[in-house]
Amino acid sequence: MQFERTFFIAGTLLYTGLFGCGNKDVKKEIVIPEVNVVAAGKATVPVYTEYVGQTLGLSDVEIRSRVDGWIISMHFKEGDFVKKGQLLYIIDDLPIRSRISAADARVAEARTMMVKAKSDLDRVEPLAKMNALSQRDLDAAVANYEASKSQVEVANAQLQNAKIELSYTRIISPISGVIGISSALVGDYVNQGGLGRSLNTVSSLGDIRVRFPISESEYLRFAKRIRSDKDQIQRVVEIPIELILGDGSTYSEKGRIDLANRQVDPQTGSLLMQAVFTNKQNLIRPGQYVKVRFKTDEYKDAVMVPQQAVNQLQSIYQVFVVNDSSKIVPRVVQAGARVGSNWIITQGLTEGEKVAVIGNAVVNPKNPIKQIPMNWNYDSTIRN
Numbered sequence: 001m002q003f004e005r006t007f008f009i010a011g012t013l014l015y016t017g018l019f020g021c022g023n024k025d026v027k028k029e030i031v032i033p034e035v036n037v038v039a040a041g042k043a044t045v046p047v048y049t050e051y052v053g054q055t056l057g058l059s060d061v062e063i064r065s066r067v068d069g070w071i072i073s074m075h076f077k078e079g080d081f082v083k084k085g086q087l088l089y090i091i092d093d094l095p096i097r098s099r100i101s102a103a104d105a106r107v108a109e110a111r112t113m114m115v116k117a118k119s120d121l122d123r124v125e126p127l128a129k130m131n132a133l134s135q136r137d138l139d140a141a142v143a144n145y146e147a148s149k150s151q152v153e154v155a156n157a158q159l160q161n162a163k164i165e166l167s168y169t170r171i172i173s174p175i176s177g178v179i180g181i182s183s184a185l186v187g188d189y190v191n192q193g194g195l196g197r198s199l200n201t202v203s204s205l206g207d208i209r210v211r212f213p214i215s216e217s218e219y220l221r222f223a224k225r226i227r228s229d230k231d232q233i234q235r236v237v238e239i240p241i242e243l244i245l246g247d248g249s250t251y252s253e254k255g256r257i258d259l260a261n262r263q264v265d266p267q268t269g270s271l272l273m274q275a276v277f278t279n280k281q282n283l284i285r286p287g288q289y290v291k292v293r294f295k296t297d298e299y300k301d302a303v304m305v306p307q308q309a310v311n312q313l314q315s316i317y318q319v320f321v322v323n324d325s326s327k328i329v330p331r332v333v334q335a336g337a338r339v340g341s342n343w344i345i346t347q348g349l350t351e352g353e354k355v356a357v358i359g360n361a362v363v364n365p366k367n368p369i370k371q372i373p374m375n376w377n378y379d380s381t382i383r384n
Helices: 002-020 094-129 135-168 216-228 232-237
Strands: 034-039 041-063 069-074 087-091 170-172 177-179 200-215 242-244 256-265 270-278 289-306 311-313 316-322 328-339 342-347 354-357 370-373
Touching: 041 177, 041 270, 041 328, 094 135, 135 170, 200 216, 200 289, 216 256, 216 270, 289 328
Parallel strands: 034 370
Antiparallel strands: 034 354, 041 200, 041 289, 069 087, 087 170, 177 200, 200 270, 242 289, 256 270, 289 342, 311 316, 316 328, 316 354, 328 342
């Protein structure tokens, strides 16, 4: 036991001599961390907003029958281009031709009765002047003749109406454009006007319309801005509109604002807008769901930093500013809209101030850092 105790003490002294005394000569080395640093930039940033809309032809004309009857022939290929005035459908016209024959007969009968009434008047009139017949007889002859003339006019009107109905049995295209798939085929019975279904639709695709709704608040914001600047009205009309197709690609042609609806929809609280695009290649068809994008606002002289340089805790935004001593100083700022991979700082930071992009690194604010300049570019476009 005595031997073991002596060995323990000697070992302890040896450990103390080797390490305890040596620590007095070893100085703790301070490691200077390398941190990416960027200078806050300033730029004018346009704000672009996207809206979902639907396409329509420049003219979408429904083809309807104006008479009742059976379709006996079709003279177009579905989905093909048709010209204005081209024959599309023929409806059985035999019933209408029968009415025309009957109307012809009534016209002839009415004219015969008018001739007889005129002959009676010619006989009565001189006799009445000689007092051989009473004034009452003359008045009756005059009234009979006038009535017969009216009957001729009625019969002629009925004949003309029947001839017009006959022309309606040949349905022609009112415009040039692409015709759709027919909802009625040869042998189907169709009704006139609103009583029957639409036979088809012809769409003019030289230009294409896109209708999209904007919210009432957005409309009010635009309207107030326009009223404050009279020249803004023309600028709004001339704003280039981008069209984003269903596959995510951007249409090659730019459009323009064409019109706005007269009222805000009370059910949705939105105002319907319309833009027009050139469609020379007939790439766009009516009924497509698309997006329109155009400039709705602008941030002038906006101070910007990368998003990685901003720390967000709930509603508090903070950046780490690098001072002249290469030390980082936490600073609370007010952040605005995001611009691509960057952030607009509306208050608390000025152009040119250096900001550290720390990320997940742990840096002691009391110690200096080694600044590593970081190249950064930003997309100066805000999309809402």
